[in-house]
Amino acid sequence: MRSIQYREALREALSEEMRKDPNIFLLGEEVAEYNGAYKVSQGMLDEFGAKRIIDTPIAELGFAGIGVGAAMNGLRPIVEFMTFNFSLVAIDQVINAAAKIYQMSGGQFNIPMVFRGPTGSAGQLGAQHSQAFENWYANCPGLKVVVPSNPYDAKGLLKSAILDNDPVIFMESEQMYGDKGEVPEEEYYLPIGKAVIKNEGTDVTIVSFGKIIKVVYQAAEQLAKDGISVEVIDLRTVRPIDYDTIIESVKKTNRLVIVEEAWPLASISSEITYMVQKNAFDYLDAPIRRVTTEDTPLGYAPTFVQAFLPSVDKVVKAVKSVMYR
Amino acid sequence: MPKFISFAVLRNNMVKTKFTKETYESWYEQMLLMRRFEEKSAQLYGQQKIKGFCHLYIGQEAVVAGTVSATRKDDRHITAYRDHAHAIALGIPSREVMAELFGKVTGCSKGKGGSMHMFSKEHNFFGGHGIVGGQIPLGAGIALADQYRGGDQVTICSFGDGAARQGALHETFNMAMLWKLPVIFIVENNGYAMGTSVERTTNVLDMSVIGAGYAMPSFVVDGMKPETVHEAIAEAVERARKGDGPTYLEIRTYRYRGHSMSDPAKYRTKEEVEDYKKKDPLEVVKTTMLKNKFADEKWFDEMETKIEAIINDSVEFAENSAWPEPEALWEDVYVQSDYPFIRE
Numbered sequence: 006m007r008s009i010q011y012r013e014a015l016r017e018a019l020s021e022e023m024r025k026d027p028n029i030f031l032l033g034e035e036v037a038e039y040n041g042a043y044k045v046s047q048g049m050l051d052e053f054g055a056k057r058i059i060d061t062p063i064a065e066l067g068f069a070g071i072g073v074g075a076a077m078n079g080l081r082p083i084v085e086f087m088t089f090n091f092s093l094v095a096i097d098q099v100i101n102a103a104a105k106i107y108q109m110s111g112g113q114f115n116i117p118m119v120f121r122g123p124t125g126s127a128g129q130l131g132a133q134h135s136q137a138f139e140n141w142y143a144n145c146p147g148l149k150v151v152v153p154s155n156p157y158d159a160k161g162l163l164k165s166a167i168l169d170n171d172p173v174i175f176m177e178s179e180q181m182y183g184d185k186g187e188v189p190e191e192e193y194y195l196p197i198g199k200a201v202i203k204n205e206g207t208d209v210t211i212v213s214f215g216k217i218i219k220v221v222y223q224a225a226e227q228l229a230k231d232g233i234s235v236e237v238i239d240l241r242t243v244r245p246i247d248y249d250t251i252i253e254s255v256k257k258t259n260r261l262v263i264v265e266e267a268w269p270l271a272s273i274s275s276e277i278t279y280m281v282q283k284n285a286f287d288y289l290d291a292p293i294r295r296v297t298t299e300d301t302p303l304g305y306a307p308t309f310v311q312a313f314l315p316s317v318d319k320v321v322k323a324v325k326s327v328m329y330r
Numbered sequence: 331m332p333k334f335i336s337f338a339v340l341r342n343n344m345v346k347t348k349f350t351k352e353t354y355e356s357w358y359e360q361m362l363l364m365r366r367f368e369e370k371s372a373q374l375y376g377q378q379k380i381k382g383f384c385h386l387y388i389g390q391e392a393v394v395a396g397t398v399s400a401t402r403k404d405d406r407h408i409t410a411y412r413d414h415a416h417a418i419a420l421g422i423p424s425r426e427v428m429a430e431l432f433g434k435v436t437g438c439s440k441g442k443g444g445s446m447h448m449f450s451k452e453h454n455f456f457g458g459h460g461i462v463g464g465q466i467p468l469g470a471g472i473a474l475a476d477q478y479r480g481g482d483q484v485t486i487c488s489f490g491d492g493a494a495r496q497g498a499l500h501e502t503f504n505m506a507m508l509w510k511l512p513v514i515f516i517v518e519n520n521g522y523a524m525g526t527s528v529e530r531t532t533n534v535l536d537m538s539v540i541g542a543g544y545a546m547p548s549f550v551v552d553g554m555k556p557e558t559v560h561e562a563i564a565e566a567v568e569r570a571r572k573g574d575g576p577t578y579l580e581i582r583t584y585r586y587r588g589h590s591m592s593d594p595a596k597y598r599t600k601e602e603v604e605d606y607k608k609k610d611p612l613e614v615v616k617t618t619m620l621k622n623k624f625a626d627e628k629w630f631d632e633m634e635t636k637i638e639a640i641i642n643d644s645v646e647f648a649e650n651s652a653w654p655e656p657e658a659l660w661e662d663v664y665v666q667s668d669y670p671f672i673r674e
Contacts, residue, residue, distance in 0.1 A: 074471020
């Protein structure tokens with residue numbers, strides 16, 4: 006199978022759907038003439054023209070709301086945030102408009118749109134450019150939140166997100182855009198809300214999502230050398246969460262570690278921990294452990310980056326603790 | 331009301347268009363319906379039949395009346411939470427608006443919106459919105475969709491003077507002009523952002539100059555007369571339909587009541603309110619109609635009776651309608667019919 010970059014997979018998803026439906030358009034900073042801040046939309050202005058690939062001023066609140074209004078009136082906008090850190094100045098339109106209008110109008114106006122862009126840390130970018138808000142958006146009913154971790158998932162899930170009739174938050178990563186992975190030539194769609202078991206194992210389940218899952222794969226390899234068989238679940242979607250797949254796995258392995266690039270308080274890992282203790286309490290042979298980022302803003306120096314993020318060592322340590330080894 | 335120094339074009343207060351007897355009749359009927367509807371709402375709020383926040387339109391009726399008469403049925407309207415009159419004037423049956431105020435399942439938003447969130451896709455009413463200024467980018471987006479499809483519909487995006495201080499307005503004005511969107515921004519300047527007068531929120535007392543920062547055609551309009559509002563809107567609509575982009579209208583009006591039902595409006599004098607009542611849009615239209623012999627006193631008496639019957643019917647309809655089933659809480663959140671909500 007051919008191998009393409011994460012950004013190319015996203016571009017294929019956008020372009021394939023835009024060719025089929027003239028109501029789909031892309032709106033954001035630098036998406037057109039600059040070919041995308043991270044080159045996701047490279048060449049799309051040439052193919053689709055300025056009417057459908059729209060450069061905006063730096064005004065996230067305004068263009069996010071313009072996207073929601075266009076969705077109310079029958080279009081299917083894709084709004085690109087250069088990063089989700091900047092989505093905070095637009096969050097009123099996401100939470101108070103996109104996530105609410107279908108309900109407030111008694112089901113008259115749905116919002117078929119996608120807000121997409123990179124999330125999380127991406128090196129030494131300092132505190133304001135290194136945040137992960139997956140759990141913030143996942144907290145809000147009315148939204149769906151997708152966090153794909155590889156090119157194959159990125160394409161299949163973005164195509165589903167674009168066709169979805171509800172607003173979808175689609176979170177990528179600056180540090181994944183260059184990642185290569187196998188993506189079939191032919192079209193395919195992946196379901197929103199379904200997790201996938203990436204490697205089967207018997208001793209411990211590790212649940213993760215997004216870019217940080219790469220750390221989990223490395224940890225799993227290392228643990229295999231120590232004779233510990235790890236089952237890795239990629240959530241793919243954090244609203245809704247596929248609890249069934251997690252719980253089934255925990256019933257088999259009896260141990261759970263959750264790895265998440267986000268602050269610990271009220272995170273996706275807290276939520277999963279609640280659900281697993283409620284639904285699989287008797288199956289657990291050890292307390293659930295999690296590896297999150299540290300409970301601080303991220304500082305600039307490389308030592309801070311290393312200390313802050315989940316690492317292979319931290320994951321290995323957490324797994325060994327639930328194995329009592 | 332503050333004294334304005336106007337930098338923008340103050341539209342001539344003299345009415346140039348010859349309006350027909352039918353237009354006046356329809357204006358009066360609509361405005362009387364809005365007025366009596368809101369008076370009844372206030373009364374029902376006092377009886378706790380209507381709950382939550384409730385913002386009345388009394389005094390501002392000419393703005394909506396003149397706007398609706400100058401637009402087509404397929405033009406789009408969006409506003410803030412002071413939205414009962416917009417809903418009624420756009421043709422949503424007043425019984426459905428009243429039922430929504432009661433929170434009944436027969437309301438125009440199925441009891442999910444309440445006073446602040448009236449919607450009707452059928453009537454191109456894109457809603458009442460509760461975050462001050464939040465509907466301004468939405469209005470531009472609605473217009474963008476029509477422009478994108480090559481339609482000639484125009485969006486009327488209304489907000490209060492308080493919203494003019496939100497960042498959303500400034501970002502939207504900039505993009506709406508940049509893309510020449512077919513949208514008319516109306517600030518219904520009733521002089522008070524909640525309880526804070528315009529003078530206490532800005533050094534720029536003339537709200538119409540806000541448009542100048544974006545080179546947007548901007549006009550000041552007397553909002554106490556449907557004629558002046560109609561003329562200003564008609565001109566702006568023409569500009570938008572031709573593809574010449576947005577217009578910003580500062581429509582000067584006045585609300586007799588407080589910001590919401592819980593506001594006794596102690597921040598202004600009795601004299602100020604009484605002064606405005608002399609310019610009451612219903613009285614002004616009535617005088618014109620009598621003067622032009624479009625109607626006699628009997629016609630006005632009959633109109634009162636007719637509107638009273640509509641209001642009574644609306645209240646009865648609302649009273650007799652059912653509450654939504656609690657299970658409907660999980661409906662209309664997602665289009666996806668089998669969304670797996672977390673439920674204990």
